[in-house]
Amino acid sequence: MPNDLNQQANDVNQRVNDFNQRVIDEFRANKGRLTGHFAQARLLLLTTTGARTGTPHTTPVGYLPDGGDRVLVIASAGGADQHPDWYVNLRAEPQVTVESGSFTYSARAVVLTGEERERAWARAVEADEGWAAYQRKTTRIIPVVALHQIANGGPPNVNASSPAEAIKVVHDAFRRELALIREEMTAADGPTLGAQLRVNCLTFCQGLHHHHSGEDMALFPFVEDRHPSAGPALRRLREEHDRIATLVVDLRRAVSAADTDPAAARADVERLTLDLEAHLTYEEEQLIPLLDSPA
Template sequence: MPNDFNQQVIEEFRANKGRVGGYFEGARLLLLTTTGARTGRPHTTPVGYLPDGGDRVLVIASAAGAPTHPAWFHNLVANPQVTVEDGTFTYEARAVVLQDEERDRAFARAVEADEGWAAYQAKTERVIPVIALANVTQGGPGNLNASSMGEAIKVVHDAFRRELALIRDEMAKGGTTLGAQLRVNCLTFCAGLHNHHTGEDMAMFPFLADRHPELAPVLTRLREEHEHIAELVKALRRTLNAEHLEPGAARVEVERLSGELEGHLAYEEEQLIPVLDAV
């Protein structure tokens, strides 16, 4: 059974689609459900995570530098099939404990993003494990945590807003540098945004155009904005992939993308949510 603190975080996380206050406010947080190594019962734990590009995220079994691994780590070693809730989607994943150089590179990225991980490692003699959670859900990113099509749009949009706000804050704290983990965060965000807009162009917009011809001007504008935002994403990718990365240039591109994207999301919500909720 989760302790009282964890249970409070779990309930708040689920009620607010991934948003929590207090100790975890402003952190990348997910709910990890493992199968008890001894009991066989499901156990859900809030854990911080790092984007890793593609369909993987990383979690770190720090236990705040305790001398032993946390219980959830022993559970996923015994049964690597886990369930992940990120506030937007719930999906099945396979846990892989990173080894040797791959683990060290991932942990170094984590330390670069937050020196607290190094402090935890310094407190314990054990090598703190880094685990990749790879999405294995068939046919998409998982079950969307929304009860209507209109709510689905808002939930996905708010997830992009939160991630972009985190990236902007991390860039502001980075000073004259742009670390490897922050670069991964940006590229992962770009990929997710591209996939979302592609899905809208290929599925949701044709669905709405067929049933609501009066929305033609709105859908035309949204498609044009998708193309414009795609160009901004390409510019950010070029900056991040440059041989000599310039943090200042990356910050400019992120701020430009942020402003344009917020206007786009707000317009789409205003125009489409009432129609989608009616459907």
């Protein structure tokens, strides 16, 4: 009987590992885009160091945007009574690697405690009642972990083989996130926006601001120096950055207000979506051919 139970446990673990590996392979092959059950999910790949083995282990994990340079992951294990292996690993070695689909970076894992954990948990449950369902299945307090990006002192590590591909990869990440926010806005009911939805919007706005600032300071001068004929297109792109920045300010203001009108916030998101998609498409049409060609 013990041998039979051990074999059943091994079979279950193998099925889980096989499933995770399929998700990992699809995630990496498609720069974070997934199909099926996870098509509309926010997922990242978390690589930890085995607490017993010292070897790297990669696991697909759902995450919550949290503004700034950190995201939150929840060690639910589907409501199991034991913590997931990745959580045990990062408790032993808190430096981890995060793959977002568009970027890969090192991060420091910090387990939230006290009021900070309660606020983050409340946001998660408000956004998806499934987290509360997992908590009801177990007596352990499900941990919430913040993954703080570790600055590398240089440009971000984009999961792309060329500058031209990098533009498309980063743009597609913004498109996916904005599509998720639009869906969440549509699904939101009640007189105000949920706390996590507010954070999602503000995190997106911050990321877009950083991206456009980086283009203005580095990418556009690089292109202009090597392809002077691109001057008119770059001037238009800079003007579009200014217009989009105004729309971003409007959205930030809308979702930050204590008495946020969800309808007004949805309208701001729609305006931003239309302008941003047109901008991203034009930038790809103008810059990708130049970056793919010799100076």
